[in-house]
Amino acid sequence: MFGNLGNFDTGMLDEFRRMQRDLDQLFGATPFPSSIRAAARGTYPPINIGTNPDQVDVYLFAAGVNPERLDISIQQNLLTIAGERKLITEEGANYYRKERYDGEFRRVVTLPDDVDPDKVEATYSDGILHVRIQRRESAKPRQIEIK
Amino acid sequence: MNETKDVATPEKKAVAEAKDQDRAIRPAVDIFEDDTGLTLHADMPGVSKDRLNLQIDNDSLSIDGEIDIPTPAGMEAVYVDVRYSRYQRSFSLSRELDTDNIEAILHDGLLILRIPKRAEHKPRKIEIRTA
Numbered sequence: 001m002f003g004n005l006g007n008f009d010t011g012m013l014d015e016f017r018r019m020q021r022d023l024d025q026l027f028g029a030t031p032f033p034s035s036i037r038a039a040a041r042g043t044y045p046p047i048n049i050g051t052n053p054d055q056v057d058v059y060l061f062a063a064g065v066n067p068e069r070l071d072i073s074i075q076q077n078l079l080t081i082a083g084e085r086k087l088i089t090e091e092g093a094n095y096y097r098k099e100r101y102d103g104e105f106r107r108v109v110t111l112p113d114d115v116d117p118d119k120v121e122a123t124y125s126d127g128i129l130h131v132r133i134q135r136r137e138s139a140k141p142r143q144i145e146i147k
Numbered sequence: 148m149n150e151t152k153d154v155a156t157p158e159k160k161a162v163a164e165a166k167d168q169d170r171a172i173r174p175a176v177d178i179f180e181d182d183t184g185l186t187l188h189a190d191m192p193g194v195s196k197d198r199l200n201l202q203i204d205n206d207s208l209s210i211d212g213e214i215d216i217p218t219p220a221g222m223e224a225v226y227v228d229v230r231y232s233r234y235q236r237s238f239s240l241s242r243e244l245d246t247d248n249i250e251a252i253l254h255d256g257l258l259i260l261r262i263p264k265r266a267e268h269k270p271r272k273i274e275i276r277t278a
Contacts (some may be wrong), residue, residue, distance in 0.1 A: 043228075048228060048229050049226040050219075050222040050223060050225065051222065051223055052219055052220065052223065057218070061193060063190040063256030064190070064255050064256065064257030087177070087188075090179055090181065090186070092181070093186070095177070095178070095179045097176055098177050099175040099176055101190075109226075126192065126193055126256050127190070127191070127193060127194075127255045127256015128256065
């Protein structure tokens with residue numbers, strides 16, 4: 001009656017799958033499962049996270065944000081950064097492009113288990129919020145002496 | 148199995164890194180126009196004043212900036228949204244724009260460019276005379 005519904009599959013959906021494959025290839029899909037709290041690529045603001053044995057560094061790329069409107073909180077090993085970017089818009093001006101993010105944002109980062117929530121410092125400079133969280137002593141690699 | 152992988156990885160990585168050197172982030176921009184000129188707002192977080200390069204060449208405006216963030220020794224990236232350390236974007240300008248008087252402000256990673264129109268190109272109100 002409806003013909004072959006299977007045709008739907010080979011049309012649009014295949015195209016999407018192909019696109020997804022291409023995107024994964026472009027941005028590097030990993031065989032590792034992603035974190036359940038991981039945000040989709042392209043979520044504002046972008047973040048980079050780096051670790052070394054002493055600390056964890058989180059960099060949030062948010063230009064033109066009033067640092068007083070940023071709310072950073074840490075609960076155990078869960079770091080939450082929320083804020084708002086209010087764009088200066090000109091009334092009556094003729095806009096050609098509006099690509100920049102406007103409004104509230106929130107990103108949650110799962111940190112390694114050994115971070116010390118009491119030793120966190122944050123700085124905002126050149127549009128980057130840098131949050132540094134110290135790791136506990138016990139987590140650092142130790143040299144084991146052979147007797 | 149493991150051996151083949153170990154041999155292949157560094158080579159692949161080197162190729163990827165070489166490619167990454169030419170690649171840059173396209174900064175998000177807002178562009179609007181009023182009677183006196185054009186205004187461009189570009190998000191370039193991580194770029195300081197001395198690492199920003201603005202160039203006008205043959206009616207083409209190019210914006211180039213390098214991200215410089217303090218990273219501690221021995222840091223290993225565990226999550227990366229921003230993959231490249233350079234922003235690059237260019238625009239072609241039209242003749243009525245006064246490229247000699249472009250003003251630029253960079254504050255908190257936000258670049259604001261003001262491109263005025265030449266005086267003779269500012270809109271004039273045309274009077275309608277009643278006959």
